[in-house]
Amino acid sequence: MFGQAGFLWLFWHELRVLWRGSILVRTHKYVLAPVIIVGLLFQAVALALGWAIIKHPLPLVEMVLVANLNLFFFGVLMLSRAMTAAIDVLYARGDVDFLLASPIEPGRVLAVRMIGVGLSVAAPWALLGGALANALAVLGQVWALAIYPMLLAEGMVAAALAFAVVVVLVGWVGPAAARRVGHMLALFMGVFIFALGQAPRYVAPEHLARFWQGLMPPAGAPGVLYIFGRGMLGQAGPLLGSVAFSLALFLLVWAVLEGRFAKGVITAAAYRPPGAAARQTGEFRAMPFTAIFMKHLRLLSRFPGVASQTVYRSLTLVPVVMILGGRLRMGGGVAVVVPLLVFLAGQLGLFFISVMVGSDDSPELAASAPVGRTLLRQSALLAAGYASVLLMLGPVALVVWRAPGLLADLLACIGLVLVCNLGVGFRLPIPLIRAEFGKAQKGTLLGLVLGLGVSSFWAVVAWVAVEPHPFAWLLPA
Amino acid sequence: MGLDDGAALVVRGLVKSFGRRVIAGLDLMVQPGEFYALLGPNGAGKTTTLRMIAGLMRPDAGQISVFGRDVLADPLGAKAIMAWLPDEPLLYDRLSPMEYLEFVAGLWRVAPGLAKARAEELLETLGLWAHRHERCEGFSRGMKQKTVLAGALIHEPRFLLLDEPFTGLDAASARLVKEMLQARAAAGAAVILTTHILDVAERLATRIGILSGGALLAEGDLAALQVHAGVSSGSLEDVFLQLTAA
Numbered sequence: 210m211f212g213q214a215g216f217l218w219l220f221w222h223e224l225r226v227l228w229r230g231s232i233l234v235r236t237h238k239y240v241l242a243p244v245i246i247v248g249l250l251f252q253a254v255a256l257a258l259g260w261a262i263i264k265h266p267l268p269l270v271e272m273v274l275v276a277n278l279n280l281f282f283f284g285v286l287m288l289s290r291a292m293t294a295a296i297d298v299l300y301a302r303g304d305v306d307f308l309l310a311s312p313i314e315p316g317r318v319l320a321v322r323m324i325g326v327g328l329s330v331a332a333p334w335a336l337l338g339g340a341l342a343n344a345l346a347v348l349g350q351v352w353a354l355a356i357y358p359m360l361l362a363e364g365m366v367a368a369a370l371a372f373a374v375v376v377v378l379v380g381w382v383g384p385a386a387a388r389r390v391g392h393m394l395a396l397f398m399g400v401f402i403f404a405l406g407q408a409p410r411y412v413a414p415e416h417l418a419r420f421w422q423g424l425m426p427p428a429g430a431p432g433v434l435y436i437f438g439r440g441m442l443g444q445a446g447p448l449l450g451s452v453a454f455s456l457a458l459f460l461l462v463w464a465v466l467e468g469r470f471a472k473g474v475i476t477a478a479a480y481r482p483p484g485a486a487a488r489q490t491g492e493f494r495a496m497p498f499t500a501i502f503m504k505h506l507r508l509l510s511r512f513p514g515v516a517s518q519t520v521y522r523s524l525t526l527v528p529v530v531m532i533l534g535g536r537l538r539m540g541g542g543v544a545v546v547v548p549l550l551v552f553l554a555g556q557l558g559l560f561f562i563s564v565m566v567g568s569d570d571s572p573e574l575a576a577s578a579p580v581g582r583t584l585l586r587q588s589a590l591l592a593a594g595y596a597s598v599l600l601m602l603g604p605v606a607l608v609v610w611r612a613p614g615l616l617a618d619l620l621a622c623i624g625l626v627l628v629c630n631l632g633v634g635f636r637l638p639i640p641l642i643r644a645e646f647g648k649a650q651k652g653t654l655l656g657l658v659l660g661l662g663v664s665s666f667w668a669v670v671a672w673v674a675v676e677p678h679p680f681a682w683l684l685p686a
Numbered sequence: 687m688g689l690d691d692g693a694a695l696v697v698r699g700l701v702k703s704f705g706r707r708v709i710a711g712l713d714l715m716v717q718p719g720e721f722y723a724l725l726g727p728n729g730a731g732k733t734t735t736l737r738m739i740a741g742l743m744r745p746d747a748g749q750i751s752v753f754g755r756d757v758l759a760d761p762l763g764a765k766a767i768m769a770w771l772p773d774e775p776l777l778y779d780r781l782s783p784m785e786y787l788e789f790v791a792g793l794w795r796v797a798p799g800l801a802k803a804r805a806e807e808l809l810e811t812l813g814l815w816a817h818r819h820e821r822c823e824g825f826s827r828g829m830k831q832k833t834v835l836a837g838a839l840i841h842e843p844r845f846l847l848l849d850e851p852f853t854g855l856d857a858a859s860a861r862l863v864k865e866m867l868q869a870r871a872a873a874g875a876a877v878i879l880t881t882h883i884l885d886v887a888e889r890l891a892t893r894i895g896i897l898s899g900g901a902l903l904a905e906g907d908l909a910a911l912q913v914h915a916g917v918s919s920g921s922l923e924d925v926f927l928q929l930t931a932a
Contacts, residue, residue, distance in 0.1 A: 385823075493788050493798040493805070500792020504781070511780040511821075571776035574837075577740050578793035579766035 216317050223325040243658065252340050259344035259353075269442075270426045277438035278424075279338075284363055285398040287330040291364075291371030292391030293514075294326045299375065300384045305476050315471035320463055323368050327459075331364025352443025359441045359448065362455035369462035376466060376475050388513045396517035403524050410537055497580045498588050505565045505592035512564045518641075519600070522560060525553040529604060533611045543612045544675040547619050548668035550608070554601050555626035555664030559656070560641075562593035562634035567641050567651045590631045597627055618674045626667035633659050693751075694718045694845055694876030700738065700748035702900075708734050709745070710900040716893075718753075718844075721871045722878045723891035727930050731900040732880040733773065736847045739878075740770035752845050766794065769843035773850040775834040779823035783814050783833045786822065787840055794841035801840060808836040812862065827854035835863060839870070846870065848879040852886060864890060888922040896929050903929050 267275070299305060299322070308318045338356045345353035371391075378387035408417055426435050440451035469475050494500060509515060529546045531537035539545050566589065575585055601623060608615055633656060640652025697714035701707070709731045716722045726732050737743045739750055741761040750757040755764040778786060784805060791801035809815045812832040822830060831854045838846065846867070852860045868890070871877050881887055887894055888908060895905045904914040908922055915928040 493796070493801040494792050495795045495797050495801070497793050497795060500789050503792075504778070504785075504789045507785065508778060508780055568780075570778055573742060573772065574776040574790070575793060576742055577765060577768070577770040578790075579762040579795075580793055581762060 216321065219313060219317055219321045220324065223321045224328075244654075252343065255340035256344040256347070259341060259348050259350070262345065263348055263350065270428060272442055273426050273435050273438040274424055275438075276441040277426075277435060280359070280363060280437050280441060282398065282402060283334050283338075283360065284367060286395060287334065287364055287367035288371055288374075289391050289395035289398065290330045291326050291367045292375055292394065293388055294329060295322075295368070295371045295375040296379065296384050296388050296391070298322045298326060299372075299476060300379065309471075309473060309476070316463075316467045319467055319470045323372055323459065323463060324365070326371065327361075327364040327368035330367055331360045334364075335360045355441055355443035355448050358452055359437070362452045365459045366455045369459040372466060373462050376469075379475075385513060389517075392514040392517035396520055399521055400524070403527070407527065410531070497578065498584055501575065501580075501585060501588035502592050502595075505589055506596065508568045509561060509564050509592070509596060512568055512641075515564065518560060519557070522556045523553065523600070525549050525556075526604060529553075530607070533607050543608075544615060544672075546604075546608060546612075547615050547622070547675045548672040550601065550604050550619060551622040551626050551671040552664045552668040553604075554597055554623040555630045555660070555667060557597040557600055558593060558627045559630040559634045559639060559660035559664070561596045562589065562631050563638035563641055563652065563656065565589050565593055566635060566638040586635065590635060593631055593634070594627055615675055618671060622667050622671035622674065625670075626664060629663045629667065630660050633663055692718075694720065694753055695739065695878070696749070696751045697735075697739065698749045700735070700750065701746045702731075702734055702738060702743070703746055708900050709738070712748070712897075712901060714895065714902070716876045716878060718874050718876050719871055720876050721868065721890055721892045722876070723887035723894045724878055724880045724897060725882075725884065725887055725894060725926060726880075726897035730897045732897055733849055735897070736770070736849055736878070736880065740768060740847050741765050742770070767844040769838035769841070769846050771834060771838045771846070771848045771851055773853065775827075775830045776837075777822050777830050777834055780821055782817075782819045782821055783809060783836065784818040786833060787836060790837040791840050796841050804840050804842070805836070808839060811866070812836055813859070828856055828859060831855055832859060832863075835866075839866065842870075844875050846875060846877045846879075848877065850881055851879055852881065852883065884921070884923045884926055894922065896926060898930050 305318070305322075309315055335357060338360060342353040342356040375387055375391075378390060412420075426432075426438075436447045436454075437451050439447035441448075466475065528537060529549050532539060532543055532546050569589075605616070605619065605623075608619055637656030637659060638652045639657040639660065640654070693715050695714065695716040697712055700709050700712040700714075702709040712731075712735060714735075724732050724735065734743065738745050739752070739757065741757050741764060744758065752764045753767055755767070757764040778789075781789065787801070787805040787808070791798075791805065796804070806815075809818050812835065814829065814832055814836070817825070817829065822833060825833070831851075835851065838848075848867075851863065851867075855863060864886075867877055867879075871892075879887075879890075893905065893907060894911060896903045896911070904911050906914070908925070911922070911925045911929070912918065912920065915925045917925060917928060920928075
């Protein structure tokens with residue numbers, strides 16, 4: 210629809226671009242039905258959880274602490290996501306110069322971008338937390354609906370902070386390094402949450418109790434520190450105060466950045482010719498297979514976020530190492546590590562092949578070369594398999610050391626899961642890279658769902674192969 | 687044996703449809719050493735034609751041979767002596783020019799010593815030597831274009847398909863690239879280029895084909911085109927506008 214380029218018009222345009230680039234629109238039609246079913250199941254579980262919360266109410270101070278901690282975790286993860294999104298909308302999507310060249314007021318463009326990022330980072334948490342809030346509201350606890358304005362406000366704060374940090378970082382170290390900082394932030398938070406969840410396994414109960422007691426707010430949870438937690442619990446004053454604070458911070462950052470954005474100083478900071486120096490490690494070879502193989506490995510190693518995404522997936526190794534090191538005892542003994550490692554290998558293979566397929570900007574270059582399609586496919590698959598195997602060598606060596614009898618089943622299942630998931634990822638890569646302006650994003654949710662299914666399937670097969678009693682892991686060690 | 691022994695390119699009865707017919711029975715012949723400019727208005731089918739010749743798209747009907755090698759029956763054999771340069775540079779932002787050339791040379795199986803020497807020579811000639819180990823992501827459009835041109839030339843192709851090769855190049859670089867391409871043609875290679883800069887076609891091409899609606903409207907040197915258009919004199923632009931106005 211043609212219209213005057215006002216704030217709402219621009220906002221509508223931004224939402225449309227975000228929506229059309231979203232995974233839900235691009236995903237395979239066969240995934241939508243399972244996603245809806247899972248969503249309904251999730252809502253049903255949330256209803257049961259809501260019922261349990263009402264039946265066993267916590268004291269207010271504990272509720273405030275839980276709400277505050279959740280807001281903190283959500284906030285850091287939102288900030289991390291907002292940083293990469295801010296880099297995308299300011300520097301990578303490529304339409305800022307186009308919009309700045311138009312007669313639209315630059316301040317509006319910036320405001321719309323910031324709001325768009327805020328909404329996009331708050332939405333997943335609103336969907337997740339909203340399921341529980343909806344359940345509580347249905348059960349008569351209408352206060353729980355305060356999660357929506359609180360998460361929205363938190364999304365706006367995350368967006369404002371992300372824009373401020375990104376502008377400084379990009380001017381300082383460039384967009385690629387700034388993106389890495391965003392990924393690392395998410396990684397640290399992920400590892401922190403994981404470590405906190407595992408704390409009862411390696412921290413003495415009395416120390417842990419003292420830690421939580423130290424975090425507990427005083428009776429009535431007074432003070433600024435607890436205003437957000439109380440806001441999430443639906444207390445009108447703190448709720449309004451939190452939203453007002455978020456709005457004020459958002460406007461402050463917008464006002465500070467607006468002038469520099471209008472002058473083009475912010476977007477110009479990304480232009481830093483020449484490109485970063487690349488370490489020249491290869492050499493000329495008259496072998497297409499080696500050329501493609503090396504190219505894939507180079508692109509993989511230079512993929513932004515490869516380290517954080519790999520570490521994320523490799524968190525499975527923490528229980529594996531603890532089990533093999535004797536720090537964690539489970540029913541089924543050390544055999545439990547076999548399905549864990551098989552699952553990890555499958556997920557790594559899926560991730561690596563998706564990066565290779567997704568970051569191949571110029572597939573037609575190889576297609577125009579005198580090289581068969583089979584060779585192109587094989588080199589990509591082998592490069593992804595090679596990277597996966599390389600990372601699995603350490604854990605497999607640990608198994609050889611601690612439980613050599615498991616090796617044959619482990620290797621067989623790792624091989625099978627890799628073959629299957631490399632095939633899945635090659636045809637249906639998981640979405641990892643945002644599309645440039647005017648280009649379609651590569652990847653599909655179907656690949657993610659299928660890949661997870663394949664990893665889980667082979668993990669179960671591996672478990673059945675090494676442990677005759679399929680529920681041994683539930684039994685006491 | 688090919689369709690016409692001795693010809694660099696022979697295209698016969700080429701047809702391609704995407705819902706509607708884009709190429710309608712195109713015939714084309716280019717000789718070794720020729721510099722052929724394929725011109726046409728937007729949507730005339732130039733890029734589709736080049737992509738079919740490059741073996742990236744199968745025609746619905748017709749035959750294509752490059753230096754006697756049937757593109758449809760022996761695509762790898764034909765690709766081995768071809769270079770294709772699309773209008774958007776096919777480049778990996780996270781590779782350096784040297785790594786890019788290493789990759790391209792590997793794809794075309796250029797002997798390592800020869801590939802290294804050619805890569806160094808091309809990077810030096812095209813003014814990219816100082817940037818040979820920098821990632822292409824920070825490059826200007828012109829630098830990217832020069833990098834892909836180096837990639838197109840590293841295996842010394844006998845047949846070059848160039849879609850808007852001068853986009854983004856400054857005047858000095860454009861002249862340099864023209865000289866390099868003319869040198870390739872003088873050495874017996876055939877060059878087909880598409881361009882919307884008609885001055886370039888007029889000065890460089892030994893023969894010009896004007897494509898419209900998926901078929902050749904006219905073909906020949908400027909004098910022949912003038913006769914075809916029914917004008918006694920005038921630039922290629924005048925002739926082009928006259929021919930494509932109908």
